[in-house]
Amino acid sequence: MTQQERAAEYQDAQRALSAQLVEEMAPLWELIRLGAFATTVPAWIEAVLELLRRFAGMSGTLAADHYADERDTAGVRGIFQPTPAEIPPGKAEASLRWAVKDLWISKADNPPPIEERLAAAEEKASGVAQKIVADVGRDTIVQAMGEDPEVLGWGRTTGPDACFFCALMASRGPVYESEETAGGSANDQFEGEGKYKFHDHCDCTVYPVFRGQRWEPPAYVDEWDRLYTVSTGSERGTQAKLRAFRRAFEGRED
Numbered sequence: 001m002t003q004q005e006r007a008a009e010y011q012d013a014q015r016a017l018s019a020q021l022v023e024e025m026a027p028l029w030e031l032i033r034l035g036a037f038a039t040t041v042p043a044w045i046e047a048v049l050e051l052l053r054r055f056a057g058m059s060g061t062l063a064a065d066h067y068a069d070e071r072d073t074a075g076v077r078g079i080f081q082p083t084p085a086e087i088p089p090g091k092a093e094a095s096l097r098w099a100v101k102d103l104w105i106s107k108a109d110n111p112p113p114i115e116e117r118l119a120a121a122e123e124k125a126s127g128v129a130q131k132i133v134a135d136v137g138r139d140t141i142v143q144a145m146g147e148d149p150e151v152l153g154w155g156r157t158t159g160p161d162a163c164f165f166c167a168l169m170a171s172r173g174p175v176y177e178s179e180e181t182a183g184g185s186a187n188d189q190f191e192g193e194g195k196y197k198f199h200d201h202c203d204c205t206v207y208p209v210f211r212g213q214r215w216e217p218p219a220y221v222d223e224w225d226r227l228y229t230v231s232t233g234s235e236r237g238t239q240a241k242l243r244a245f246r247r248a249f250e251g252r253e254d
């Protein structure tokens, strides 16, 4: 199996975990009762938090095992077992509260009917839950970079049906720990968090690149990179480039 195939297989495993999470989360929504949000929403949050902790554990273990397998395959020196990451303290509670906050919009603001708001809140909640669990897997691999001297960087595995944002991120190639290890040609376009940006419902995963390895992206990622160059050549500034790439990406024929 090539590194590309192994990365895709790992993405499938994380994707299956996300699907299972969404499935197990759905019946918990029944805990929320119209006219009794003050007591039933906190009960729902508690139940979801427990579910998230369980799935985060699985996501972290899956990622740590993937990392260890990749390390073995790369044949680098020494032994290193990554520690599975955890949900950052308070993060899950805050995200779930954000997902359901519109249930409390006051009548004065002329909100949509409660049925609509409930459906929207459930959709948001499943998105943040998926991201929280998937992030634990991503964090596990990115965190290992700080501790394992044999890992050079990490990249983003993005499927062929990605949205323009993930396509753009993936087309930038792996993120190396330093300009030096990247051969001085890192083409980062974004400030701040850089390429470590994932949206709700995003099924992108992270793969490690070890000493001696060279990542060969799937053909569709090369195509995205080509599209970026062609569509943004005459644009100035990050926002203008983003818009130009989005237009080109969403308007392309498959």
Ligand SMILES: [Zn+2]
Residues within 6 Å of the ligand: 158, 162, 163, 166, 198, 199, 202, 203, 204
């Ligand atoms: Zn994505």
